Amino acid sequence: MLIGIDVGGTTTDAVLVEGGRVFRSAYVPTDHDNLLGCLLSALDKLTEGVSPYKIERVVLSTTLITNMIAEGKTDPVALVLIPGPGANPKDYHLGQDVFILDGAIDYRGREIQKLNESQVKSTALELGNIGFKKIAVVGKFGQRNHVHELKAGEIVASVVPGVQVELGHRVSGQLNFPRRAATTRLTVATKDRYREFADQINAALKNRKISAPVFILKADGGTLPLDKSVNMPVETIFSGPAASIMGVMALMPTTQTSVVVDIGGTTTDLALILSGKPLLSSKGARVNSLLTHVRAFAVKSVAIGGDSAVSVNGDCIAVGPHREGPALCMGGPCPTPTDALRVLGMSDIGDAAAAEKAMADIAKRLCCTPKEVAQKVIDAVVDKIVSHVNEMFREWEQEPAYRVWEIVKKEKLLAQNVVGVGGAAQPLVPLVAQMLGAKAVIPEYAPVANAIGAAVARPTLTLNLRIDTERGEYIVAEEGLTGRADRKNMNLEQAEQMARKLMNERANKMGIGEYANEAEVTYSEIFNMVRGWSTVGRLLDVRMEIPAGIIPAWGRC
C-alpha cells in the first residue's frame, strides 16, 4: 500500500492507495505552526488498524519552506558574490547582506581574473565578526568552472568557525547567475530547519514501525528520498499544486491537452498539461519576489474562488479579489459565488434561504431577479478563469525560441479537457470547459487528487553536462564533477551516451537508481568552434532529466 499526504493551505489530505484504488482517505485541518503534528495526525487517522508492514512507500508534501520564505523566517545568510565583468550586482536586487569579491570566470569557464585570496580572508573575517553562521558563495559562470567558488568557500570555512557554506554550482548547472545566487541563499537559509523536520518525520515513522521508504514531493511533481532532499530543501516549495497535477496525471492518463482547474475558497490554481506533459515554468519558480532556478510546474494562481466577495459597482457586479469570510449561506458576512451556485441550483451546499437573500439584496439595487444576479456572478467568475487560461496558452506560445525550426514549427495547442480537482465549486468546471470548447472532466476521487498525486509520483532528477573539446574538459556542475574530454570531434550522440552514464551514477547516489532508465535528453546542443577558417573544437551541452511521472505500482497508467 502507498501513502500520500499533501499539506495544503487549509487542509491536509491523506490517502492510502492500492492497485489503482483509494483504500482509505483522511483529512485534518492544516496547522501551519505545527506541520509535523498535522502530518502525523493525518497519517495516524489514515493507518488506523493497518499493519505498518503493509506500507510500501510514503510520500509527503510540506509547506514548511514555502511558509518560512513567505513569513521571512529564514535564517540570515551572507551572500558572497564573485560577479566579474557585466551587470552591476545592485541591479539584481538580491537584498541585504551582499558581499562582493574580485575574480572572474568567463562564459567558457576560463579564469579571466584571479581570486584575491587575501580579500576573501578579510571578507570572511568581517562576516565572522558580524556573526554570520551561513554563507552562500556564488560566482558568475561558476557552473562552467567552480575553482573560485571552491577556494573562496574553503577560505571562509577555515576563517569562520562553525560556518555553513553553500556553493552556487552545486545548486544549479544552468545559466542565470542572479537566480543561482537567490536559490543558493535560500538553500542554506532553510537547510537547518528542514533537516530538523526530516529528522522528526523519520523518528515519528520509526516510532510507528513504518520502515517503508519515505519521499518528499517537489515543485516539479517529482519525489526524492527524504534523507537526500535535505540538501535541496527549496525544491519542496509549491508542492501543493504539483500534487494536484500529478493526481490528474494518475487519474486520467492521456496524451491530450488539458487545463487543470483547482477552485478553492479564495484562489483558483490553473495548470496546463500539454499533449500529456505538465508544463514547467520556463526558467524556474518565482518565490515571492525572488526568481529562482527551482524547477516547478507553471501554475497560475488567480484571485477568485467560492468565497470571493461579490460587490456592486454602479451597474456592474464585481467578484473578488478579496474574501471577507465564508459564503452567506454558510453563515458568512457577504454574498459570494457559493451563494450564487446555491441559488441557481448548481450546488446544495449551505442554507438556500440565506443564499437567496444574498442575491436578492443585490437584485434590488440592479432592478433584476436574484437568479439573474446569480447568473451574472457565475459568468464573471467563469470569464475571469477562462481569460487566464487563454493567457496561459498565449504565454506558452510566446515563449522565446532561439532556433529557426522552433519558431517555424511551434504548433498551436487548444485545450481538449478541463479537469476539475479540489473540493470547492466543482459545478463551475463544465462552464469553463464550455467556453473553451473543451470536455469537462471531474475525475474519480477528485477531492483527494492531490494526495493521490503525492502517493504515486515518481522521482525526478536533472543533470547538466557541458563539454568543451577545445579546452579538453567536461563538467557536471551539480555534482561538482569535472574531467578530461579529449576527443576533439565528439558528436552529440557520444555526449548523450556520456550524460546517460553520468545520470545513472547520479540517480544511484540519490537512491533512485531504478528510475535512471526513465531519463530523457530534454535539451542538447552542439557548436563547432571555428577560429580562422578551421574547426578547433566543439561545445556540447546535454541536459538529461527523469521527468515527472507515475510509479508503476499505481497500476493504472
Place this chain on the structure above:
Amino acid sequence: MAAKDTSNKTGKTGLIFFPAFDWAISPTHPEREERLLYTRDQIFEEGLMDLPEIEEYKPRLATPKDISRVHFCVPNVEAQVTEAHLIAAGSVLTLADAKEEGAIRNGFALVRPPGHHSMMVVHGNRGFCNINNMAIMVEYFRTRYGHKKIAIVDTDVHHGDGTQDIFWHDPDVLFISFHQDGRTLYPGSGFPNEMGGPQALGRTLNIPLPPGTTDEGIHYVLDNFILPVLKDFKPDLVLNSAGQDNHYTDPLANMRFSANGYARLNEKLAPDLCVLEGGYAIETALPYVNTGIIQAMAGLDYSHVREPDYVPGKFVQSAEMKRDIEATIGQLQEIWDNRDRLVEDALAEHGQFYRRRKRIFYDTDMINEGQEETVRLCDRCHGYMTIASQAQKGYGILNSAFCVSLPRNACTSCREDAREEFEEHKEDSKFNYVYLQDKQKDTYHSYETRTRNQRDY
C-alpha cells in the same frame, strides 16, 4: 531628441534575441551558428531577461509583402530569403509594433542574419546580407504607423551601402553612417561626397574614419556632428544599425572601439530601436558589447562591463588622427549646413529626369550587377523611379529585371507614368522580370515575362 515619443506606458526596453543557432551561410563562414553563442551565455548568465527593465519578445515571421515594400527580389522573395531571414526581419517588426503600442520605450533586435549591405534590388547575398532588416522596419513604420521623418545611424564598421542605396532619393530619411575608411575596408564606399540623390542631397551623410579610431574619435563624431544633426533634423524616430565590428578585437576590421564606448554611444544616441548588423569577434567583443548596449538602452549601469584585457586608456588617439577626423567632420558640417541650397542647385541643373549607372558586386555569391536608375524630378511628389538591372554570374547572364517604384506621396501624373512603364516593360523580352512597387497603395506586383505570370502582394 526633441520629437521623441514619450507616450510609452512601461519605460521598458524590448529585446528580441534570435541567434539562429541552426543557420549559417556555410560551416566556417563568420556568419555561422556560433556567432551569438557566447553572447547568449553572457546575457543569459547575467539574467538580463529577468530584469524588470527588460521585456523579452518572441519574433514573428516577416511576410513577402513586408520585404517587397523595400526590395525587388529577383526572381522572387522566396528565392532570396530563408526562414532565418524572415525571422530576423520579423523581429524588427515585432519590436516596431511594441514600440508603437507603447509597450516599450525602446528596443534592440539582437538578431542574425544582418542586413545593411542589402540594396533595393536583390540578386543574392552581399556582405553577409540578403535583405535589409533596418529598411524593412523603416518602411513598415511609415506604412503602418504613418511616420514621416526617420533617422538611421549606422554604427557598423562597414559602410551601410545597402541602406544608403535604398533611401538615396528620400529626403525624409536621414542616413548617417560612420565607418572605417572605404579605401581600407569592404565595401570600399561611404565617402563624404556620397550624399544622396538630387532631391535628397545632404540626407545621406558618410563619415569615413581612419583605421585605428578609438572611443575618443567616435565620441567626438557623435558629440560634435551626429547628435547636433539629429537635433536639426527632428526625426520621429532614431534607429541604430548597431554593428559591433568597430571593436578593437574584430577580425575583419581595424578600429579600436570598446564595449564601454559602444554602451556610451547608445546612451547618448538614445535610439528608439537598435538592430544588430555585423560584429565577428564572437568571444572577445560580442558578449561584452551586447551586454553593454542592452544595459545602456535599459538605463542600467554599464560601467561594470569590461573586456578581460581592457584597461581605461588602453588606446590613445594620435594628434594626426584627431586632425584627420576633425577635417572630415568640418567637410560634412558644410554639407549639412548647405543641404537645402545643394538640392536647389541640383534640381536646377538636372532636367525632368535624373539618371545614374551603378555596378554592384555581390561578394558572397560572386554576382556582378549593372544598374541604370532613373528618377523623375517631380515638383509635386518625390517622383517615381525605375531601375533596369542585369546580373551576371561567371560569364553567363543570371537574371535581368526592370523595377518601377512609386513613392508614398506619388502625384497622379507619376502614378500614371509609372503604371505605363510597368505595363510597357512586361512586353520587353530584354527583361526576365518586371516589378511594380506601389508604396502609395501598399501593393506589390511581379511579372515573369517568359511565363506571363503575375504575382501581387
